[in-house]
Amino acid sequence: MTTLRVIEIYASIQGESTRAGLPCTFVRLAGCPLRCRWCDTVYSFSGGEPMTIDEITDEIDGHGIGLIELTGGEPLAQPGAPELLGVLCDRYSQVLLETSGSFPIEELDPRVGVIMDMKAPGSGEESRNLWQNLEHLKVGDELKIVISDRTDYDWAREVVEKHRPEVPVLFSPVFGELEPSQLSEWMLADRLAVRMQLQQHKYIWDPEARRT
Numbered sequence: 001m002t003t004l005r006v007i008e009i010y011a012s013i014q015g016e017s018t019r020a021g022l023p024c025t026f027v028r029l030a031g032c033p034l035r036c037r038w039c040d041t042v043y044s045f046s047g048g049e050p051m052t053i054d055e056i057t058d059e060i061d062g063h064g065i066g067l068i069e070l071t072g073g074e075p076l077a078q079p080g081a082p083e084l085l086g087v088l089c090d091r092y093s094q095v096l097l098e099t100s101g102s103f104p105i106e107e108l109d110p111r112v113g114v115i116m117d118m119k120a121p122g123s124g125e126e127s128r129n130l131w132q133n134l135e136h137l138k139v140g141d142e143l144k145i146v147i148s149d150r151t152d153y154d155w156a157r158e159v160v161e162k163h164r165p166e167v168p169v170l171f172s173p174v175f176g177e178l179e180p181s182q183l184s185e186w187m188l189a190d191r192l193a194v195r196m197q198l199q200q201h202k203y204i205w206d207p208e209a210r211r212t
């Protein structure tokens with residue numbers, strides 16, 4: 001029987017992606033082999049309660065929300081994650097996966113909306129990017145790049161201009177480090193067709209709180 005290590009399952013407002021603002025149930029899996037400098041979920045790096053897929057869906061059902069996001073940590077670091085995603089797609093109206101882009105996505109259930117968080121140099125984890133993942137983004141997926149400074153911005157702009165992903169692209173300033181107004185000015189100066197993303201949950205609630 002497949003079990004996964006789960007940090008928390010909770011209902012919140014989706015703070016990111018083009019679905020931002022919608023009620024969403026989050027399933028946060030434990031573990032991540034990356035160490036992004038600005039990571040805001042370090043509490044997910046270890047631990048977690050072992051749960052079967054049935055136990056996970058029972059708890060999700062209790063929240064009564066059809067939009068589900070599997071997040072972490074890096075969810076795909078757990079071997080049972082693809083199976084869980086398939087079950088979630090069978091049961092709920094919309095399933096999202098937040099992944100670092102350092103694990104292959106091409107074998108995942110095609111009903112999953114992948115939000116791929118590519119790593120810019122300021123994260124310290126740029127070398128982890130699996131570039132071939134860009135070829136497997138499909139309708140319903142999104143590409144997100146977290147930006148901490150001008151170097152990251154230039155890097156992200158080059159990624160967009162070179163690869164021209166056919167999915168929404170989200171530029172997200174590191175909270176408390178890069179002013180959204182500064183990032184907006186850079187985007188406008190370049191007339192870049194990407195979407196500014198603010199982490200809504202950090203404006204609604206205490207930014208240190210465990211909500212994503």
Ligand code: SF4
Pocket residue numbers: 032033034035036038039040041042072073074100
């Ligand atoms: S991939 Fe995500 S969970 Fe892992 S260190 Fe980076 S930001 Fe944190």
